[in-house]
Structure formats: C-alpha cells, structure tokens
Amino acid sequence: MSQALEDLLSEIAACRVCEKALGHEPRPVVQAGESARIVVIGQAPGSKVHASGRPWDDESGDRLRDWTGMTRDVFYDPAWVAHMPSGFCYPGKASGGDKPPRPECAPLWHDRLLARLPQARLMLLVGQYAQKLYLPRGFAPNLTEAVQRWRDAPQGRFPLPHPAWRSRLWMAKNPWFEELVLPDLRRRVSDALADRSSEPD
Numbered sequence: 001m002s003q004a005l006e007d008l009l010s011e012i013a014a015c016r017v018c019e020k021a022l023g024h025e026p027r028p029v030v031q032a033g034e035s036a037r038i039v040v041i042g043q044a045p046g047s048k049v050h051a052s053g054r055p056w057d058d059e060s061g062d063r064l065r066d067w068t069g070m071t072r073d074v075f076y077d078p079a080w081v082a083h084m085p086s087g088f089c090y091p092g093k094a095s096g097g098d099k100p101p102r103p104e105c106a107p108l109w110h111d112r113l114l115a116r117l118p119q120a121r122l123m124l125l126v127g128q129y130a131q132k133l134y135l136p137r138g139f140a141p142n143l144t145e146a147v148q149r150w151r152d153a154p155q156g157r158f159p160l161p162h163p164a165w166r167s168r169l170w171m172a173k174n175p176w177f178e179e180l181v182l183p184d185l186r187r188r189v190s191d192a193l194a195d196r197s198s199e200p201d
C-alpha cells in the first residue's frame with residue numbers, strides 16, 4: 001500500500017466531523033487497496049459492523065457474498081475488494097431500522113478514495129443511497145426499477161438491493177433478480193477478479 005493511500009485511510013479513521021450528530025463515538029469503517037478490482041458501496045455500517053469494525057460483518061454480508069459468489073477471503077482482501085459505504089460510521093437507530101447515512105461522508109471522502117483505486121473495474125451500488133450517489137439523475141424512480149435496469153447502468157456500475165433480511169421478501173416478489181441479475185453479477189465479479197496473473201500489491 002502506498003504511503004498516500006495509507007495516510008488517507010488513517011485520516012478517514014480519525015474523522016470526527018459527525019461526532020455531535022451521531023451521539024456516539026465515531027468508528028469509520030472502510031477497506032481499500034490500490035490494486036482493488038471491485039468497489040462495494042453500501043449504505044452505512046450497522047450496529048454489528050460498528051462493534052467489529054469489519055465491513056459487512058453480519059447476515060447482510062453473508063447474503064451479499066452469496067449474491068456475488070465471492071469467498072470471505074477475497075471479499076475481505078483489500079488487494080481485491082474495496083469497501084466504501086455511503087456513510088462510514090454507524091448512524092444510530094431510528095424507528096423501523098437504522099438512520100440514513102450521514103450526508104457529510106461521501107462529499108468529504110469518496111472522490112479522494114476513488115482516486116487512489118486506479119484498477120477498480122466494477123462498482124457494486126448496494127441500496128438506494130449508493131445508487132443516488134452513483135447513478136445518473138433520473139435513472140430510475142425507485143430501487144426496484146434501478147435494479148431492473150442494471151444493464152443500462154453506466155459502464156462498471158451495478159445496482160443491487162440492500163441484502164438485509166427484507167431482501168428475501170423482495171426477491172420473492174421479483175423472481176427476475178435471481179434468474180437474470182445474479183448470474184450476470186457473478187459473471188462480472190468473476191471477470192473483474194480474473195486477472196490474477198500477478199498478485200496485487
């Protein structure tokens with residue numbers, strides 16, 4: 001890892017911009033390596049991830065890995081996969097789930113981090129917050145239609161539903177996701193990770 005990326009990750013880890021708004025100790029969760037082929041952009045860490053400090057360290061992560069076909073070893077190797085949520089810190093609880101990601105994170109950190117990931121080939125946009133950040137304005141009126149139009153997304157960007165437990169209900173209502181989207185997702189993930197002729201730094 002270059003000193004520039006290492007310094008940036010240390011700067012993110014030390015970020016306290018939202019501390020007063022959060023009402024708890026910030027713990028930014030991020031993973032990145034300059035050779036990363038895939039960038040996973042989700043919502044924000046949940047309480048379990050906040051406790052462990054490891055991205056997607058919960059049942060949602062298990063489901064996301066199953067969707068992508070990635071092993072845990074690859075998923076958690078920054079040389080292959082970067083994790084850059086819409087909000088880096090756990091936002092706290094709200095009625096019916098977690099609060100939305102803090103809006104300060106993406107404009108503060110995303111461009112700087114992406115600039116240090118020159119080999120990224122595939123960006124997984126997991127959930128509506130990531131899609132609002134990285135799909136064109138007006139691309140789709142809601143998450144379901146955004147995912148249904150996955151073939152029309154800008155090159156290298158792949159919209160997905162959030163893999164929370166509710167996704168099982170969503171998948172039951174939208175069988176095309178498992179029949180059509182997941183095979184293409186796994187193919188694109190495999191293609192992005194295919195160049196293993198030289199091990200990444």
